[in-house]
Structures are given as C-alpha cells and as structure tokens.
Amino acid sequence: MEIIHILGVLMHIHSVLTSQDTFSEELLIKPLYSDQVYTHFHFSTKWDVDMDTETFNHSRLFPRALGEIIKRFNVQELHVSLTGGLWRYENWGYPVVDAAPGAEVWAWFRPDTGDVDKNWKLLANSLSGLLCASLNFVDKSNSISPEFSFQPSGAIDSPNVNNTYLRYASLPREIVCTENLTPWKKLLPCNSKTGLASLLNSGYIHNSRYHSVGLHLRQICQDESCESVSLDLQQTVSLVYDYGILGTKDWSLSKLFGQGVNGRCVLASRSEIYIDITSTTARAFTLDPQPDEVLTSVRGGHHSTFGKYTLPRNFFNIYTKFIDKEIVSLNVPPVLHANQYLTGYGQERGGIVTKVYNNHWSELDVVLLQDIPWYVPIYLHTLKLMSNDIEIKPVALRYVPGKQRERPYYLEVFIKLPPRSTTSVSIDFDYVFLKWQEYPPDANHGFYIGSAIISSILPVARNYTGLPQDGTLISHSFNASRSGYLVQVRTENMVITLPTPDFSMPYNVICLACTVVALAFGPLHNITTRRLVMKSKKKESLLVKLKKFLSFNK
Amino acid sequence: MIVKQLIFLVILHAVSTKSQSSFPNKGHTNNWAVLVDTSRFWFNYRHVANVLSIYRSVKRLGIPDSQIILMIADDMACNPRNPRPATVFNNANQHINVYGDDVEVDYRGYEVTVENFVRLLTGRLPPGTPRSKQLLTDEGSNVLIYLTGHGGDGFLKFQDSEEITSQEMADALEQMWQKQRYHETFFMIDTCQAASMYERFYSPNILAVGSSLVGEDSLSHHVDPAIGVYIIDRYTYYALDFLENVDLQTNKSVGEFLKVCPKSVCISTVGVRKDLFQRNPDEVPVTDFFGSVRPIDLMDQVAIEPLVVDVGQRKVVPSTKRRKYAYVQPIVNVDTVSL
Numbered sequence: 001m002e003i004i005h006i007l008g009v010l011m012h013i014h015s016v017l018t019s020q021d022t023f024s025e026e027l028l029i030k031p032l033y034s035d036q037v038y039t040h041f042h043f044s045t046k047w048d049v050d051m052d053t054e055t056f057n058h059s060r061l062f063p064r065a066l067g068e069i070i071k072r073f074n075v076q077e078l079h080v081s082l083t084g085g086l087w088r089y090e091n092w093g094y095p096v097v098d099a100a101p102g103a104e105v106w107a108w109f110r111p112d113t114g115d116v117d118k119n120w121k122l123l124a125n126s127l128s129g130l131l132c133a134s135l136n137f138v139d140k141s142n143s144i145s146p147e148f149s150f151q152p153s154g155a156i157d158s159p160n161v162n163n164t165y166l167r168y169a170s171l172p173r174e175i176v177c178t179e180n181l182t183p184w185k186k187l188l189p190c191n192s193k194t195g196l197a198s199l200l201n202s203g204y205i206h207n208s209r210y211h212s213v214g215l216h217l218r219q220i221c222q223d224e225s226c227e228s229v230s231l232d233l234q235q236t237v238s239l240v241y242d243y244g245i246l247g248t249k250d251w252s253l254s255k256l257f258g259q260g261v262n263g264r265c266v267l268a269s270r271s272e273i274y275i276d277i278t279s280t281t282a283r284a285f286t287l288d289p290q291p292d293e294v295l296t297s298v299r300g301g302h303h304s305t306f307g308k309y310t311l312p313r314n315f316f317n318i319y320t321k322f323i324d325k326e327i328v329s330l331n332v333p334p335v336l337h338a339n340q341y342l343t344g345y346g347q348e349r350g351g352i353v354t355k356v357y358n359n360h361w362s363e364l365d366v367v368l369l370q371d372i373p374w375y376v377p378i379y380l381h382t383l384k385l386m387s388n389d390i391e392i393k394p395v396a397l398r399y400v401p402g403k404q405r406e407r408p409y410y411l412e413v414f415i416k417l418p419p420r421s422t423t424s425v426s427i428d429f430d431y432v433f434l435k436w437q438e439y440p441p442d443a444n445h446g447f448y449i450g451s452a453i454i455s456s457i458l459p460v461a462r463n464y465t466g467l468p469q470d471g472t473l474i475s476h477s478f479n480a481s482r483s484g485y486l487v488q489v490r491t492e493n494m495v496i497t498l499p500t501p502d503f504s505m506p507y508n509v510i511c512l513a514c515t516v517v518a519l520a521f522g523p524l525h526n527i528t529t530r531r532l533v534m535k536s537k538k539k540e541s542l543l544v545k546l547k548k549f550l551s552f553n554k
Numbered sequence: 555m556i557v558k559q560l561i562f563l564v565i566l567h568a569v570s571t572k573s574q575s576s577f578p579n580k581g582h583t584n585n586w587a588v589l590v591d592t593s594r595f596w597f598n599y600r601h602v603a604n605v606l607s608i609y610r611s612v613k614r615l616g617i618p619d620s621q622i623i624l625m626i627a628d629d630m631a632c633n634p635r636n637p638r639p640a641t642v643f644n645n646a647n648q649h650i651n652v653y654g655d656d657v658e659v660d661y662r663g664y665e666v667t668v669e670n671f672v673r674l675l676t677g678r679l680p681p682g683t684p685r686s687k688q689l690l691t692d693e694g695s696n697v698l699i700y701l702t703g704h705g706g707d708g709f710l711k712f713q714d715s716e717e718i719t720s721q722e723m724a725d726a727l728e729q730m731w732q733k734q735r736y737h738e739t740f741f742m743i744d745t746c747q748a749a750s751m752y753e754r755f756y757s758p759n760i761l762a763v764g765s766s767l768v769g770e771d772s773l774s775h776h777v778d779p780a781i782g783v784y785i786i787d788r789y790t791y792y793a794l795d796f797l798e799n800v801d802l803q804t805n806k807s808v809g810e811f812l813k814v815c816p817k818s819v820c821i822s823t824v825g826v827r828k829d830l831f832q833r834n835p836d837e838v839p840v841t842d843f844f845g846s847v848r849p850i851d852l853m854d855q856v857a858i859e860p861l862v863v864d865v866g867q868r869k870v871v872p873s874t875k876r877r878k879y880a881y882v883q884p885i886v887n888v889d890t891v892s893l
Contacts, residue, residue, distance in 0.1 A: 121682065126684050128687075129686040132659050134662060148886040152882060178654075182658055203639065205640070226880060227877060227878060365888055442594060457883075469884060
C-alpha cells in the first residue's frame with residue numbers, strides 16, 4: 001500500500017518536472033539623464049500550452065488565478081497597467097513598457113467569442129477582484145476598439161486582424177498603491193519572499209517619481225517554424241527614483257528598495273540584474289561588486305553597455321559611487337514625444353490640443369489615438385492639424401462619435417509628421433451638464449480625460465529600451481536590431497471642470513421657500529381671520545383738541 | 555500523440571475514533587469581517603486609520619484576506635499629501651503602520667456607496683462580481699461589521715453625498731438573518747451619535763457597540779503635526795490598543811472588549827446593546843469575532859489510504875490542420891489602410 005503511495009507521489013513529481021514552463025526574473029537599472037534612476041523589474045513566465053485544450057486546472061509556475069480568467073472569458077491577449085505619475089519622455093527617453101497614468105487595460109478576445117462586450121465587462125470585473133483596482137468601472141460606455149494602434153503583440157494564426165475583438169479602456173483617475181501591488185506579487189511563483197520580488201517593498205516603491213505595475217499576457221511562437229504557440233506572461237514594475245528624494249547620488253539596492261535581494265528565486269531559470277553603464281562618460285559611477293560580465297549591445301546603430309549580475313543564492317546587494325566629473329552633458333531628447341493640454345476658457349466651449357514633436361531628420365508615420373469620455377462631446381469638423389504653422393491633412397482618420405452614457409468618442413488619426421516639426425492636433429468640445437446623480441461625491445475635483453496615445457515605429461533606437469516583438473526577456477533586447485522600434489507615447493491626463501450645480505441648492509430652496517411662505521402666511525392669516533370693525537370718528541373742535549393736549553402734557 | 559496517463563490521487567482519509575459531540579461547541583464555523591470607512595477627503599484621514607486598525611487586528615488574529623471585505627472611500631496611503639507614502643499610522647510617533655505591506659482593499663473610492671454596502675450584506679450583487687467582493691457567509695458565520703465615518707442621529711454619511719439610515723441598516727441585517735447569512739454578528743461603529751445606528755435593530759444574535767450615545771460626539775485622539783490632520787479616533791485607538799495585546803490563545807472576552815474605552819479616556823460614552831445577543835458577552839472569547847479560531851478535534855489514529863484512479867487512456871487529439879502562427883505589425887501599415 002505504501003509503495004503505491006510513494007509511487008503515486010513520485011509520478012506526480014515527475015509529471016510536474018516535465019511540464020513545459022519556465023520562469024525568469026530580471027532587473028534593469030538605468031540612470032537617466034536628469035537626476036533620476038530608472039529601475040525596471042521584468043518577471044516572465046513562459047508556458048508551452050495549447051490554449052484550446054488546456055483547462056487551467058493545474059499549473060506550476062503560471063498563476064492559476066489568471067489562467068482561469070483568460071480561459072473563462074476567451075481572452076487571447078491581455079494588457080493591464082496601473083501607474084502613478086507620468087513618464088517624462090522628453091527627459092527620460094523611452095521606458096521598457098509604456099503606460100498611461102492611472103489604470104489602462106486592453107484585451108484581444110479570441111475570434112470565436114460570442115458576445116465580446118459581455119466578456120469584456122466580466123473580464124474587467126474579475127480583474128478588479130484580482131488586482132484590487134476599480135476596473136469594474138470599465139464597461140461599454142468607456143471602451144473603444146482602436147483600429148490602428150493596438151494590434152495583437154503576440155503571434156496569431158490568421159493574417160487578418162479584426163478589431164471588433166479588441167477592447168481598450170483607461171481609468172485615468174485610478175490611484176495605485178500597495179493594495180494593487182500585494183495581489184500582483186501573489187501571482188509570482190516565489191511570491192515576494194525571495195528573488196528580485198523581495199525588493200518590492202511598498203514604502204520605497206511609492207516614494208518615487210513614477211511607478212507602474214503591469215501585467216502582459218500574450219501568445220508567442222514556440223520556435224522558428226511557429227506552428228505552435230506558448231503563453232507568455234510578463235509581469236513588470238517600473239520605477240523612477242529621484243536622487244533628490246533619495247538624498248544621495250550614491251544609490252544601492254538597499255537605498256532604493258530598503259533592502260538587498262534576498263537570494264534568487266529557486267524556481268527561476270534565470271535571475272539577473274543589468275545595470276546600464278553606457279552613460280558612464282557623463283554620469284560616471286563605480287560599481288561594487290564588479291559585474292559578472294560586461295555586455296555591449298548595438299541596437300539600431302546605438303551602442304550601449306550593460307553590467308550583468310547573476311543573482312547568487314544568498315543575500316546580495318550592489319553599491320554605486322558617483323564620480324563627480326563636473327562635465328555637463330547635453331540631453332538629446334528622444335525622436336518622438338508629445339504632450340497634451342486644454343484650451344479655451346469659461347464653462348461653455350473648450351478644446352484639446354495634442355502637440356507631437358518629431359526630432360528626427362526624416363518623416364515619421366504616427367497614429368494618434370484619443371479616447372474621449374462621453375461627457376466631453378467633441379466636434380470632428382474642428383479637427384485641425386498644424387505642423388510648423390502649416391496646416392496638414394491626416395493620412396487616414398477613424399472616428400466614432402460618442403453617445404451620451406453609452407459609448408465614448410473615439411478618434412484615431414494617421415499623420416505623416418514632417419521632419420523636425422512640432423505638430424499640434426486640436427479639436428473643440430462642449431461642456432455638458434450631467435444628471436445630478438451622475439456627479440461623483442467630489443464633483444468639484446473635476447473630470448478626467450485620459451491620455452492620448454501616439455504610436456509609431458521609430459527608425460532609430462536612441463533612448464530606446466523596449467523589447468522586440470518576438471522577445472520576452474530584457475536580455476532579448478540586447479543586440480536586437482530590427483527595421484523599426486515600436487513606441488506608444490502617452491500624454492498627460494487632463495482634468496476639466498464640468499458645470500457643477502450647487503448641490504445644497506434644494507436645501508436652500510426649501511429654506512427660502514419656507515421663509516417666503518411664512519412671511520406671506522402671517523399677514524394673510526392676520527388679515528383673513530381678524531374682523532375689521534369701523535371705528536366711529538367724532539369731529540372735535542380746535543378748542544377741545546387744545547385742551548386735551550394741554551391736559552396730556554400736565 | 556497518445557498519452558497514457560495514470561493519475562494517482564492520494565486522499566487523506568481520516569478515521570476518527572471520537573464521536574462528533576466532542577467538538578467544542580462554539581456554534582460558529584467560520585469568521586468574516588466587513589470593515590467600512592465611509593469618508594472621503596484628506597481631512598478624514600483618521601477614519602481610514604480607524605478601519606485599517608481593525609483590519610490589521612482581524613488579519614493578525616487569523617481571518618484570511620478572502621474573508622475580509624475592506625471598503626475604503628479614499629486613498630490616504632498614496633495620497634500626494636501624505637509625507638510618508640504607502641503608510642497610514644495610528645500614532646504620531648509612528649508606532650504601528652496599520653496599512654502594512656500586505657493589504658487588499660476590496661471596495662475603494664467611488665465603489666464605497668450605500669447601494670454596494672447593502673448589496674454586499676444581503677448578497678444581492680450583480681452577476682460577475684469577483685469572489686473577493688462578495689460576502690459568502692452562511693448560517694455558521696460569525697460576522698464582524700465595523701463602520702466608521704461621519705454620523706448623526708439615525709444615519710451614517712457615505713462619501714459626503716449620501717447616507718444610510720439606521721432603519722435601512724436594521725433591515726439589511728434582518729434580511730441577512732432571514733437568508734441565513736450569519737450565525738452571530740458583532741456590530742461596531744465609531745461615529746458621532748453612534749448608538750443611534752443600532753437602536754432599530756430587531757434581528758437576533760446581534761451584539762452592538764457604538765463609540766458614543768445619541769446626542770454625543772465621538773472625538774478624535776490626536777494630531778500628527780507632520781501630516782496636519784487628526785490621525786485616529788479615540789474609541790478605535792483604545793480598541794486597537796486592546797486588540798494588539800490579544801493573540802489567538804487569549805482568554806480575553808468580548809465583555810472586556812466592550813469596556814475598552816471608559817468615559818474618562820473616550821470623553822464620549824460607549825454605548826452597548828446586548829438584548830438581541832443570546833450569550834453573556836463576558837463568556838464569549840474576543841476571538842469569536844476578531845479571530846478565526848476553528849474547532850479542532852484531536853484524533854488518536856489517522857490512516858492514510860491512497861486512492862488509485864486509473865483514468866485510462868486519455869487521448870489528446872491533435873488539431874487536424876496544421877496551424878501557422880505569425881506576428882503582425884504592431885501598428886497597421888498605412889499603405890493597407892482604406893482612407
């Protein structure tokens with residue numbers, strides 16, 4: 001009996017060991033041009049599994065909670081990001097993963113999905129439970145299906161992409177805090193006990209200029225022939241620390257994260273830290289301990305050097321020492337960046353302007369995506385593209401007008417940016433009144449309009465840290481020269497103040513009305529209930545009057 | 555490809571020699587907590603600290619996150635005004651970070667509404683609500699309900715824009731009772747005129763405590779000059795003080811907990827309503843509501859019987875047509891776009 005038991009356990013272990021999943025953890029640290037240091041955690045789980053037959057009842061490294069969700073709602077690709085702060089493209093270059101301030105979620109459903117809207121709503125609900133975010137506010141009334149910008153990033157089996165299976169929504173007001181990070185960390189196979197995730201201590205993470213938590217799930221090719229696919233889950237955390245907040249330029253893992261790495265995650269097939277030491281000429285620092293290996297990456301004609309550390313099993317820390325060389329280096333802004341602002345005054349009409357900067361010497365094709373909430377009705381005829389004061393025409397345009405309380409305004413413009421130009425895309429809108437119950441409790445705070453997304457495939461890889469489409473790890477981005485490099489620049493959120501009624505007005509009206517009624521009622525009551533009696537008036541002679549007056553004064 | 559697979563399931567088959575009656579008669583089988591902060595805005599920092607204090611305690615005493623429904627109407631920890639991000643302290647000396655490094659907020663921000671609260675209690679949630687946002691209690695559940703915010707005589711304000719009345723609260727609890735959604739309920743409320751909220755209760759097995767009587771204000775404890783606002787309310791401050799000294803092996807009773815804040819320190823009079831509660835609070839361990847103590851029966855003999863299931867040949871049918879996958883351009887090519 002016992003033999004069978006042991007055999008059973010052994011068989012079970014065997015079946016687990018042969019399952020086709022791998023987990024890697026990587027950390028990229030890159031000092032930015034200005035007084036910041038960018039750290040990007042990249043946890044990648046790859047699982048060779050057939051989505052059609054897999055039931056997700058059992059998984060080894062892949063988070064089962066997420067597997068159940070994607071199976072249930074027939075999801076092909078899922079991207080979620082929760083971000084606090086704004087990525088400053090102009091000074092910081094491009095992040096590994098772009099994310100808009102607040103919450104952003106988009107998903108591709110499999111082509112055999114029946115009711116995409118229903119699945120989308122239920123998916124958002126489940127994700128809200130999984131990540132403790134208010135994603136349950138995502139529904140038809142704030143979701144769009146962009147045609148150009150969000151093509152599937154994974155491998156798909158049909159060359160025709162039908163964007164009716166895509167949904168995108170953003171919640172620009174969403175706050176991001178420990179309560180989002182806690183469940184996110186629980187999706188990792190080693191939790192946050194060991195490995196790089198042990199660096200994710202909430203107090204230090206949220207004391208940064210920018211923090212973004214991401215979850216990206218897609219299908220990737222298993223091999224070159226690409227006849228079968230694997231599930232690829234990338235969990236990312238991007239942080240930008242400011243030397244001003246840190247109080248020193250000599251950063252170390254313990255200064256950034258509160259402690260060093262608590263050994264490698266034993267389940268990870270790869271645990272590495274990469275430190276960008278390219279910028280050493282301008283912002284030099286020494287590393288202690290010395291990197292295990294120094295890698296040189298040539299990507300799109302751009303050279304960079306990385307120090308690579310392989311995590312040991314025991315406690316590990318890296319210290320840097322800043323060398324003050326008194327050399328002022330020039331910041332070369334990235335090829336493409338953008339910002340967005342409101343125009344107009346008063347509470348009747350306004351406008352949204354998105355400024356897109358092309359610093360490249362040649363033309364750039366960009367797609368501008370605007371997801372405008374239904375309570376900001378925009379007018380397409382006011383769309384105007386001005387490039388260096390010359391009006392230009394969009395190459396292609398997609399527009400779906402919004403409907404009050406039903407769907408947002410969706411605008412996607414394909415623009416050819418002239419070389420070395422600043423292009424402003426402006427559109428006007430009206431301010432509208434909402435129904436009184438639609439105002440949130442803090443209506444005077446304002447209403448948010450999410451980021452515009454400017455997507456482009458850049459010809460050069462300067463300031464670029466993103467992964468190639470077929471790559472899943474940070475190490476795949478080294479020497480990964482491609483014909484183009486995808487960036488999706490997110491602009492600032494905007495806050496507009498809709499005409500907000502005075503919610504104490506009913507109370508005031510009641511008070512005023514009561515006062516008026518009381519004031520009117522009193523005399524009326526007086527007049528109607530009292531009997532008026534005529535008083536006979538005798539005529540008195542002047543003498544009698546005089547006598548009376550005198551006797552009164554006596 | 556044909557895979558021949560044997561799945562061995564080993565189940566723990568426990569043989570108990572004792573009879574069922576030897577279980578300690580606790581009456582309840584599981585513990586749940588509904589912790590609600592109804593106040594928005596930074597100056598109500600103390601209410602978030604209140605609710606997180608209780609959250610911290612019940613979690614420490616063993617109620618898992620999956621059985622705690624935490625509703626917080628505003629974000630204090632990562633509020634830009636907070637000089638110490640991702641922390642909420644119960645004390646200006648930063649004794650206890652009640653927010654902690656491991657917190658799961660189930661309803662937050664605009665989700666904290668009267669409708670959601672009543673729906674949660676009565677179990678009438680819309681389809682698709684995730685498990686973490688549901689109160690999946692049964693007739694064996696001891697439920698701790700903790701509310702904090704701004705109240706008045708007979709109501710509690712939610713988010714400064716709506717309110718729940720004491721009658722609605724009482725009816726919601728009655729509905730819970732009728733739907734067998736609780737075994738016993740400990741209702742705790744820290745607001746001004748707190749006692750007015752439980753006056754109209756009429757369902758059995760409810761023990762209620764409020765931080766102040768009708769006509770009284772509940773007061774805050776102290777200011778943190780670094781934050782600039784009041785940090786915590788008096789009643790919850792002393793309740794946390796008591797609970798910090800409680801562990802799972804404690805023999806402290808709910809009766810002691812009810813006396814946690816005498817008028818000399820609370821300034822308001824703590825109101826208690828015991829008439830609906832069947833047991834004597836002095837004999838009820840505090841962990842019956844704040845902890846998750848499960849009845850355990852020690853067994854003399856345990857036999858493990860492997861259960862062998864042969865599922866036979868499980869055929870994995872290979873997909874009939876060879877699929878060819880490919881990556882697509884990240885952005886639609888402009889030349890292929892119809893204008």
